[in-house]
Amino acid sequence: MPNKPPRLATRLLHWLCPPHLAEELEGDLDELFQQRICEAGLRQAQWRYLRDVISLVPLALAQRNTDTVFSQNPTNTIMIRNYLKIAFRTITKNKGYSFINIFGLASGMAVAMLIGLWIYDELSFNRQFKHHDRLAMLWQFVKFDAEKSAYDVMPIPLAQELRSKYPDFESVGLSVSRDVIVAAGDRKLLKTGNYVEPSFIDMLSLNVVSGTRFGNTDVNSILLSKSLAQTLFDNADPLNKLIKLDNKQTVKVAGVYEDFPDNSTFNDVQFLVPWKFFAANDEGARRDRDQWDSNSYQIIVQLKPGADFGQVSAKIRDIRMKRDNPPGYKPEFYLHPMRQWHLYSDFKDGVNIGGLITFVWLFGSIGVIVLLLACINFMNLSTARSGKRAKEVGIRKAIGSLRSQLISQFFSESLLMALLAFMVSIVLVQLTLPFFNQVSEKKLVILWTNPAFWLAGLGFSLLTGLIAGSYPALYLSAFQPVKVLKGILRTSRSATIPRRVLVGFQFTVSVTLITGTLIVFRQIEHAKDRPVGYSRNGLMEIGMNAPELYNHYTALRNDLLNTGAVADMSESSNPITFQAGGTTDISWKGKKPDSKPLVMSNYITHDYGKTVGWQIKEGRDFSRDFPTDSASMILNEAAVKLMGFEQRNGGSPIGQTVVQSGRQYTVIGVIHDMIKEDPFRPVSPSFFAINYRNVNTINIRLAPQLSTTDALAKVEQVFKRYSPDSPFDYKFADDQYNRKFGTEQRIGRLAGGFTILAILISCLGLFGMASFMAEQRTKEIGIRKALGASVFNVWQLLSTEYVVLVAIAFCLATPLAYIILSDWLRNYPYRIELSWWIFVLAGLSVLVVTLLTVSYQSLKAALMNPVKSLRSE
Amino acid sequence: MKGTYLGEFEEVVLLAVAIRSGDAYGAAVVNEIEQQMGRSVNLGAVHSALNRLQEKGLVSSEMGGMTAERGGRRKRLYTVTAYGRRVLEEVRQLRNQMWNAIPGFN
Numbered sequence: 001m002p003n004k005p006p007r008l009a010t011r012l013l014h015w016l017c018p019p020h021l022a023e024e025l026e027g028d029l030d031e032l033f034q035q036r037i038c039e040a041g042l043r044q045a046q047w048r049y050l051r052d053v054i055s056l057v058p059l060a061l062a063q064r065n066t067d068t069v070f071s072q073n074p075t076n077t078i079m080i081r082n083y084l085k086i087a088f089r090t091i092t093k094n095k096g097y098s099f100i101n102i103f104g105l106a107s108g109m110a111v112a113m114l115i116g117l118w119i120y121d122e123l124s125f126n127r128q129f130k131h132h133d134r135l136a137m138l139w140q141f142v143k144f145d146a147e148k149s150a151y152d153v154m155p156i157p158l159a160q161e162l163r164s165k166y167p168d169f170e171s172v173g174l175s176v177s178r179d180v181i182v183a184a185g186d187r188k189l190l191k192t193g194n195y196v197e198p199s200f201i202d203m204l205s206l207n208v209v210s211g212t213r214f215g216n217t218d219v220n221s222i223l224l225s226k227s228l229a230q231t232l233f234d235n236a237d238p239l240n241k242l243i244k245l246d247n248k249q250t251v252k253v254a255g256v257y258e259d260f261p262d263n264s265t266f267n268d269v270q271f272l273v274p275w276k277f278f279a280a281n282d283e284g285a286r287r288d289r290d291q292w293d294s295n296s297y298q299i300i301v302q303l304k305p306g307a308d309f310g311q312v313s314a315k316i317r318d319i320r321m322k323r324d325n326p327p328g329y330k331p332e333f334y335l336h337p338m339r340q341w342h343l344y345s346d347f348k349d350g351v352n353i354g355g356l357i358t359f360v361w362l363f364g365s366i367g368v369i370v371l372l373l374a375c376i377n378f379m380n381l382s383t384a385r386s387g388k389r390a391k392e393v394g395i396r397k398a399i400g401s402l403r404s405q406l407i408s409q410f411f412s413e414s415l416l417m418a419l420l421a422f423m424v425s426i427v428l429v430q431l432t433l434p435f436f437n438q439v440s441e442k443k444l445v446i447l448w449t450n451p452a453f454w455l456a457g458l459g460f461s462l463l464t465g466l467i468a469g470s471y472p473a474l475y476l477s478a479f480q481p482v483k484v485l486k487g488i489l490r491t492s493r494s495a496t497i498p499r500r501v502l503v504g505f506q507f508t509v510s511v512t513l514i515t516g517t518l519i520v521f522r523q524i525e526h527a528k529d530r531p532v533g534y535s536r537n538g539l540m541e542i543g544m545n546a547p548e549l550y551n552h553y554t555a556l557r558n559d560l561l562n563t564g565a566v567a568d569m570s571e572s573s574n575p576i577t578f579q580a581g582g583t584t585d586i587s588w589k590g591k592k593p594d595s596k597p598l599v600m601s602n603y604i605t606h607d608y609g610k611t612v613g614w615q616i617k618e619g620r621d622f623s624r625d626f627p628t629d630s631a632s633m634i635l636n637e638a639a640v641k642l643m644g645f646e647q648r649n650g651g652s653p654i655g656q657t658v659v660q661s662g663r664q665y666t667v668i669g670v671i672h673d674m675i676k677e678d679p680f681r682p683v684s685p686s687f688f689a690i691n692y693r694n695v696n697t698i699n700i701r702l703a704p705q706l707s708t709t710d711a712l713a714k715v716e717q718v719f720k721r722y723s724p725d726s727p728f729d730y731k732f733a734d735d736q737y738n739r740k741f742g743t744e745q746r747i748g749r750l751a752g753g754f755t756i757l758a759i760l761i762s763c764l765g766l767f768g769m770a771s772f773m774a775e776q777r778t779k780e781i782g783i784r785k786a787l788g789a790s791v792f793n794v795w796q797l798l799s800t801e802y803v804v805l806v807a808i809a810f811c812l813a814t815p816l817a818y819i820i821l822s823d824w825l826r827n828y829p830y831r832i833e834l835s836w837w838i839f840v841l842a843g844l845s846v847l848v849v850t851l852l853t854v855s856y857q858s859l860k861a862a863l864m865n866p867v868k869s870l871r872s873e
Numbered sequence: 874m875k876g877t878y879l880g881e882f883e884e885v886v887l888l889a890v891a892i893r894s895g896d897a898y899g900a901a902v903v904n905e906i907e908q909q910m911g912r913s914v915n916l917g918a919v920h921s922a923l924n925r926l927q928e929k930g931l932v933s934s935e936m937g938g939m940t941a942e943r944g945g946r947r948k949r950l951y952t953v954t955a956y957g958r959r960v961l962e963e964v965r966q967l968r969n970q971m972w973n974a975i976p977g978f979n
Contacts, residue, residue: 023946023947024898024899024936024946024947024948024949025899025916025920026946027898027899027900027943027944027946027947027948028898028899028900028903028916028920028948029900029916030943030944030946031900031942031943032900032903032904032916035900035904048913051915052915052916052917053917054917055915055916055917055918056916056917056920057917058917058921059917059920059921059924063924
């Protein structure tokens with residue numbers, strides 16, 4: 001077409017016309033123009049062309065803003081459809097790579113999502129209460145020995161003191177938690193509930209769904225949680241029904257409240273009873289009513305708006321010390337704000353040192369690391385694979401693609417992959433959530449309706465997609481089509497360096513994680529293997545909640561023994577797996593007058609030692625043959641060490657005198673330390689003395705001849721005879737003891753799980769990389785083999801690189817793991833040593849896994865027939 | 874009653890689309906009208922008329938495929954809808970009816 005239409009008119013058309021109209025209009029104009037040149041000559045045609053353009057102006061202007069008729073945007077959608085088609089074709093063409101790529105990223109995202117949900121749950125703990133930012137619990141720091149210990153129990157009169165003399169408090173409430181037998185009709189259950197002052201209800205903005213809350217004048221009333229009301233009364237109306245507590249007093253149901261949320265401190269509280277009821281009926285509470293030195297009750301306070309926790313804490317700190325007869329342990333009161341209850345609950349020497357927040361950080365960083373690993377894989381594989389598409393780029397460019405179009409093509413491709421991975425990860429999370437909840441003892445759900453969740457997830461997918469796509473998008477699109485199509489593709493060595501760094505980083509993380517997991521598990525095993533000092537086999541404990549169980553010791557014991565199901569039975573002031581209390585009111589010959597050490601007190605019956613199977617180290621057990629044993633005492637090794645009998649007179653502690661609460665005791669025996677408290681800590685000094693009244697637990701050793709179910713049935717029969725109205729509620733010492741490892745075990749299991757995942761993800765990436773490398777060097781390997789290289793040579797050639805990387809990673813990971821883990825182990829006084837072989841084991845296992853992964857590919861490449869690889873060109 | 878009213882030029886354009894059925898695009902319609910009526914028309918007028926006809930539902934359109942002519946630019950091809958055909962017939966009937974009503978014209 002030699003003749004061009006007037007340029008000015010064409011430009012006017014382009015300027016005015018929306019792009020979707022320009023194509024067809026210009027086509028029409030052009031066609032008519034050419035036709036008219038033939039019919040009427042150039043001048044006429046140009047003139048008509050101009051007239052046509054001008055006549056089109058109103059139409060063009062009208063169409064500019066409306067998209068009604070010519071609504072689609074043809075060129076763009078077609079190209080985008082083409083990009084998507086190509087993207088799906090590449091995905092399905094390389095199924096293996098696509099699977100590794102998408103699945104690896106998806107599992108990384110899933111781990112991060114699970115951890116994110118867990119952290120969200122931890123951080124939202126106690127946040128549902130309306131006044132949570134103004135609530136606090138009172139703690140006190142007391143000094144028994146060198147260090148201050150922290151307790152959250154208070155004397156009763158303190159509440160009144162705070163209420164009347166300190167205007168900073170909006171309200172103050174006493175509360176105490178108890179396990180109580182709740183009986184309605186023939187249903188009897190052991191449930192945890194709180195005795196609280198009415199202000200407690202307001203502070204926690206309790207949602208009473210039916211009935212009314214109790215007020216200042218109510219005494220014999222009870223508020224039930226919705227779930228407890230359901231279990232006690234099914235669907236019947238619980239209001240004004242009567243409930244018997246601990247088989248003693250009767251209370252009337254005043255109302256039902258919405259259960260406390262699962263992620264709140266009060267999640268186990270099933271009912272609330274007025275404090276007045278407790279004060280009137282509980283012996284201890286009656287006795288402690290005006291006692292400033294009897295600390296057994298919790299106090300929750302709500303500050304006035306604008307008041308500062310720190311300032312008010314400082315004001316109330318010395319309340320006790322300013323009163324008469326300040327006690328020797330120098331209590332300092334402190335307000336612990338509600339927002340810190342859950343995550344910052346540990347105190348050391350009167351200073352808050354965190355608590356669960358450590359795990360939030362720990363798991364948070366694990367999540368980030370796993371996600372990072374997955375991203376690295378994704379990027380590595382995408383960039384490595386993109387070299388394969390250089391020819392496609394060349395062809396696209398040759399037929400007229402702009403660089404910007406190629407960039408958008410590669411970006412949209414990697415975004416598509418990232419989004420697919422995001423969808424897969426949501427499915428994975430949904431599938432693994434029940435299991436994760438079981439391990440972490442949580443009730444997590446996916447936050448389907450939370451926009452922040454979607455924003456984070458999609459935002460992250462976009463980011464990963466953009467980063468992973470940036471290399472092919474920016475690097476490949478810059479190729480010169482001629483060179484690419486000729487096959488001159490520059491593969492510089494520098495291009496593989498970032499890839500190596502990333503793989504090295506993955507190895508470092510893997511080695512660190514493996515070391516960490518090994519050490520956590522070894523630490524748990526170490527504490528589990530520690531001699532406990534008693535036998536847990538068939539040992540069970542029954543709480544003496546019902547009053548009928550008291551004062552029948554001999555009869556109950558004989559009845560139990562007569563069943564044949566019980567080897568021995570005794571009573572004690574606390575279960576074998578728990579240490580209830582201690583005393584500083586204890587002295588012995590040679591005690592330093594200024595020291596006030598805490599010695600744990602245990603009151604037991606004569607048969608206790610035989611029941612729990614303690615091991616006498618020196619002296620003898622309590623015996624009914626010695627009437628003087630009511631003034632005798634048995635000590636554990638820690639107590640003997642504390643009292644220093646051995647060093648001082650070189651003699652034995654037997655026969656020494658110990659004065660406790662004004663009574664004289666003679667030491668008749670020493671037992672090996674029994675672990676009643678934290679198995680990771682040293683055993684506290686303790687004494688054991690005979691006392692048949694001050695007991696609350698029945699210990700039973702089941703006879704080994706009978707099966708546990710048969711034995712339990714027989715024991716239950718006896719208990720029902722004595723206390724027909726109580727539920728038969730027992731615990732095995734074994735289970736109770738294992739629960740002491742709950743936190744550590746949970747961390748171990750989670751850390752183990754995440755380690756396996758992290759390694760799996762790394763392996764996936766490694767596998768992909770190795771196969772890609774082998775594929776790229778197919779020809780090289782073929783030539784090497786043709787020239788006489790053995791399978792081993794080729795295998796070595798392909799694997800050396802990774803072995804070197806593992807070695808470097810090992811050198812980096814060892815000091816890192818050492819620092820982190822020795823820091824963690826410092827929390828445990830009873831701990832393992834960090835031995836060198838653990839690090840070597842971790843390094844070796846990573847090496848083995850790596851070699852296995854890589855070898856599959858390198859052997860495959862090495863075993864290939866060189867004829868095949870060299871034939872095609 | 875905008876929907877059914879058909880202006881004179883619109884009628885002509887609609888008829889032209891019907892004549893070039895299957896290959897009716899802007900330039901073709903211009904050519905058709907110029908040939909049939911012997912007068913020159915502006916492309917703009919034709920396109921606005923086509924546009925209006927499409928809004929009234931008398932014609933429908935779609936983008937044609939790419940061809941070597943017109944430098945690879947695509948054409949928008951128009952076809953008369955069933956409704957358009959009925960409207961054309963109504964107009965013709967109305968004309969006939971009025972012609973028949975002229976006294977002594979037969």
